Amino acid sequence: MQKRTTFVEVTLITPTAAMSPAVHGNRAKCLQRLIRLEMPVPTTVALSFDAVSKIAAGDLPDMAQVMAPFGETPLLSVRPSSLSPDWGGPAAVLNIGMNDARLDTMKDTVGEAAATALYARFIHAYAIEVARLDPEVFELPAKPTADDLRLALETYEFEADEPFPQDPTEQLEAVLRSMARAWDGTTARLLREAKGAPADAGLGLVVQEMALGVGRDGECGSGVIQYVDSTTGKPQVTGRYLGQSQGRDALGDVEGAIYLTKDPRGRSLEDLSPVIFAELLAYRDLCRSRLREEMEVSFTIENGKLNILDAVKVQRSSRAEVQIAVALAEDGVIPREEAVLRVKPAALSEMLHRQVDPDAKRDVLVTGIAASPGAATGQIVLSANEAQASAARGEPCILVRRETTPEDIRGMNAAHAVLTVRGGVTSHAAVIGRGLGLPCVVGASDLSVNTRRGEIETPDGRILSEGDVITVDGTRGQVLAGAPKMLEAALDDAFQTLLSWADEFRDIGVRANADTPADAQTAKNFAAEGIGLCRTEHMFFEGDRLGMMREMIFAETEEDRRAVLERLLPLQRADMKELFSIMQGKPVCMRLFDMPLHEFLPFDKAGQRDLAASLALPLPDIVERVQALSEYNPMLGMRGIRQGIALPEIYEMQARAIFEATVDAAKDGINIVPEIMIPLISAMKEVELIKARIDAVAASVQAEQRAEFDFKLGVMVETPRAALRAEDIAEYSEFLSFGTNDLTQMTYGLSRDDAGRFMSTYVQQAVYEEDPFHTLDIEGVGELLSIGAERGRKGRKDVVLSICGEHGGSRTAIAFCRTEGFDYVSCSPFRVPLARLSAAQLAL
Numbered sequence: 001m002q003k004r005t006t007f008v009e010v011t012l013i014t015p016t017a018a019m020s021p022a023v024h025g026n027r028a029k030c031l032q033r034l035i036r037l038e039m040p041v042p043t044t045v046a047l048s049f050d051a052v053s054k055i056a057a058g059d060l061p062d063m064a065q066v067m068a069p070f071g072e073t074p075l076l077s078v079r080p081s082s083l084s085p086d087w088g089g090p091a092a093v094l095n096i097g098m099n100d101a102r103l104d105t106m107k108d109t110v111g112e113a114a115a116t117a118l119y120a121r122f123i124h125a126y127a128i129e130v131a132r133l134d135p136e137v138f139e140l141p142a143k144p145t146a147d148d149l150r151l152a153l154e155t156y157e158f159e160a161d162e163p164f165p166q167d168p169t170e171q172l173e174a175v176l177r178s179m180a181r182a183w184d185g186t187t188a189r190l191l192r193e194a195k196g197a198p199a200d201a202g203l204g205l206v207v208q209e210m211a212l213g214v215g216r217d218g219e220c221g222s223g224v225i226q227y228v229d230s231t232t233g234k235p236q237v238t239g240r241y242l243g244q245s246q247g248r249d250a251l252g253d254v255e256g257a258i259y260l261t262k263d264p265r266g267r268s269l270e271d272l273s274p275v276i277f278a279e280l281l282a283y284r285d286l287c288r289s290r291l292r293e294e295m296e297v298s299f300t301i302e303n304g305k306l307n308i309l310d311a312v313k314v315q316r317s318s319r320a321e322v323q324i325a326v327a328l329a330e331d332g333v334i335p336r337e338e339a340v341l342r343v344k345p346a347a348l349s350e351m352l353h354r355q356v357d358p359d360a361k362r363d364v365l366v367t368g369i370a371a372s373p374g375a376a377t378g379q380i381v382l383s384a385n386e387a388q389a390s391a392a393r394g395e396p397c398i399l400v401r402r403e404t405t406p407e408d409i410r411g412m413n414a415a416h417a418v419l420t421v422r423g424g425v426t427s428h429a430a431v432i433g434r435g436l437g438l439p440c441v442v443g444a445s446d447l448s449v450n451t452r453r454g455e456i457e458t459p460d461g462r463i464l465s466e467g468d469v470i471t472v473d474g475t476r477g478q479v480l481a482g483a484p485k486m487l488e489a490a491l492d493d494a495f496q497t498l499l500s501w502a503d504e505f506r507d508i509g510v511r512a513n514a515d516t517p518a519d520a521q522t523a524k525n526f527a528a529e530g531i532g533l534c535r536t537e538h539m540f541f542e543g544d545r546l547g548m549m550r551e552m553i554f555a556e557t558e559e560d561r562r563a564v565l566e567r568l569l570p571l572q573r574a575d576m577k578e579l580f581s582i583m584q585g586k587p588v589c590m591r592l593f594d595m596p597l598h599e600f601l602p603f604d605k606a607g608q609r610d611l612a613a614s615l616a617l618p619l620p621d622i623v624e625r626v627q628a629l630s631e632y633n634p635m636l637g638m639r640g641i642r643q644g645i646a647l648p649e650i651y652e653m654q655a656r657a658i659f660e661a662t663v664d665a666a667k668d669g670i671n672i673v674p675e676i677m678i679p680l681i682s683a684m685k686e687v688e689l690i691k692a693r694i695d696a697v698a699a700s701v702q703a704e705q706r707a708e709f710d711f712k713l714g715v716m717v718e719t720p721r722a723a724l725r726a727e728d729i730a731e732y733s734e735f736l737s738f739g740t741n742d743l744t745q746m747t748y749g750l751s752r753d754d755a756g757r758f759m760s761t762y763v764q765q766a767v768y769e770e771d772p773f774h775t776l777d778i779e780g781v782g783e784l785l786s787i788g789a790e791r792g793r794k795g796r797k798d799v800v801l802s803i804c805g806e807h808g809g810s811r812t813a814i815a816f817c818r819t820e821g822f823d824y825v826s827c828s829p830f831r832v833p834l835a836r837l838s839a840a841q842l843a844l
């Protein structure tokens with residue numbers, strides 16, 4: 001590209017220079033703060049995002065202006081400075097300005113060996129980072145000799161077809177240009193976008209005078225110090241120091257690197273130079289109180305004098321992120337509001353993940369790299385589309401791929417865990433997996449995946465097919481057969497404290513979708529304010545209940561059906577009572593039976609034969625019944641309220657179970673006002689009819705048990721018509737809960753079960769911005785929500801409004817529900833903490 005010299009702004013960092021992270025990047029701004037704190041920072045200039053993008057486009061700053069602050073023959077470093085330190089950037093280049101002449105003078109100042117090593121290492125970095133030559137031909141020993149230097153110069157000349165540039169200005173120009181362009185590379189962009197960077201994120205650069213770290217007059221070396229532990233976030237001085245070194249050398253696996261504090265394992269910087277160590281310690285409180293962060297400080301000692309080169313936010317685990325934010329707020333360094341705002345909901349999700357119980361038996365299928373913590377169980381799927389289809393059906397799945405690409409991101413979003421054959425800790429799957437807080441094992445190279453046959457083969461020859469259940473343990477890097485026992489995440493005090501602060505700030509309720517006692521317990525542990533959706537039909541799959549359900553389906557008459565339901569009643573009552581006792585008086589909203597009956601019947605011949613045997617019926621009767629119940633569009637067919645009207649005895653049994661459980665719970669001192677919710681409403685008359693029946697059941701239970709109780713009846717708004725007719729529906733409904741899964745399905749006319757097949761294509765071609773089953777469609781479905789809410793309020797002033805589809809815990813949906821004045825959102829139990837935090841962040 002042709003060099004052009006347009007005006008490119010260069011800023012010398014001084015305490016008063018006009019600088020901001022949004023213009024110059026975080027590193028540049030942070031260096032200015034260090035300078036203001038009077039820390040010994042070498043002379044530094046900053047190039048803004050704008051300047052760097054001009055450089056990438058071929059313009060260059062006035063190099064004399066860039067070099068001017070550094071005086072005669074300086075050695076310089078260049079480092080990236082983006083808005084967020086998490087977004088990475090091109091590698092730093094050190095010792096710019098080294099050349100043959102400088103080598104000669106430095107032989108006298110720092111000694112021949114050190115000067116030779118500096119030069120050789122600069123050539124090495126320049127060749128790889130700037131001239132983009134093959135790293136393999138530029139192997140360099142840890143302590144390069146004069147011969148190594150000569151070889152490096154010759155190799156450079158041979159590979160680059162030109163002598164190694166001797167002019168420091170030319171070297172610096174090339175470094176600036178190559179770093180500016182590296183930012184636009186695909187990998188760099190993908191990596192930072194996975195960490196939340198916007199597509200147009202800018203890069204700034206800082207050019208700094210080198211503090212050498214090598215020399216002969218007193219202590220020389222470099223190191224890194226931080227004042228908290230990166231895993232726990234608790235106070236602890238950690239870091240390394242290496243004499244006669246530069247940059248981050250001390251952090252590598254190198255001989256001679258020492259600890260900072262006194263250490264039984266050997267000499268420390270504290271032993272070596274107590275004065276400098278004390279100086280470094282003194283910066284702890286300064287950094288914390290003035291930069292309002294826990295920083296990792298890079299320093300160089302040059303001839304006994306300390307230089308602070310840089311300070312960046314300490315790299316931290318999610319646990320440490322929460323701990324640090326809470327500790328800073330508890331110490332009055334930042335307000336609680338800021339602590340709540342600082343923690344990304346995704347960090348909580350990482351802390352929340354379940355782990356395989358250490359005592360569980362492990363049937364290891366294959367081992368790979370532990371790329372993202374936590375463990376999850378699900379059915380094998382081999383494509384992103386299948387993952388999305390699986391998620392739409394509400395079935396947990398594990399996405400197994402040779403490797404993932406950006407096209408898989410939506411599939412990863414839909415999966416409970418990811419397993420790849422290829423890749424390492426920074427591969428696409430690993431980076432995205434960590435970003436999403438998704439358990440992930442990568443590089444399981446002994447596994448073979450045959451997508452055509454829908455199978456995977458383990459190293460010991462076991463073949464598993466799509467649909468088989470496996471467990472990914474992303475903490476240990478293992479993939480296990482089946483579903484071993486799991487342990488819930490261990491959440492510490494800081495997590496609880498942060499969420500208790502979030503609860504103070506948020507202005508919308510958060511409940512959980514919980515179907516089983518285990519779900520309810522999780523919801524309660526995460527301080528859900530109640531259960532917003534209990535899909536009661538899930539209880540019918542437990543134990544012998546499936547058999548009874550099938551018996552009911554095959555009952556010829558209403559009387560026979562009622563007889564089977566009679567046997568189901570005590571079981572359902574016990575389930576309800578258990579939920580009530582776990583929730584200890586918090587509201588529990590039970591949705592009456594929703595599923596099409598045929599989902600309880602076996603599809604395959606073998607299952608149908610077993611059923612025939614267990615019901616003592618001829619096989620053809622079973623086959624005929626299965627066929628009779630099958631529908632072209634089951635999701636639009638005989639389900640929800642339609643069964644409630646056609647077969648009212650099922651809802652009557654459920655209502656009775658709820659009321660009897662309420663009376664039982666009251667005897668145990670748990671007073672609850674149960675909420676009964678009717679699914680798939682589309683007309684007011686449906687509610688009116690069911691309400692009459694439920695009222696009648698309530699009256700008879702009250703009479704039989706001589707007990708008083710209250711209950712609430714409401715509906716799910718999950719058909720467009722229910723939203724449009726919310727005003728008259730609300731006449732019979734104390735609450736309206738928007739089921740955005742079905743509402744999205746019906747608003748778009750998209751099948752929840754099948755849309756996954758083409759959703760990626762749709763999103764890739766920007767037909768839809770996002771998968772609407774994943775991200776609430778504010779424009780369309782949202783409008784129905786607004787209409788429903790407004791009309792519902794017209795019908796009943798104090799109607800309680802909520803959302804309970806899968807969108808419920810997402811930030812987008814919470815933001816929308818807040819503006820619409822909804823009372824609460826309900827989401828899966830593990831999303832409750834994230835929803836509490838997001839709701840608070842939105843309120844602040």
Ligand code: PEP
Nearest residue numbers: 718739740741742804805
């Ligand atoms: C919904 O449709 O949004 C809902 C919560 O119900 P389900 O997912 O059980 O159909």
Ligand code: MG
Nearest residue numbers: 718739741742
């Ligand atoms: Mg629904």
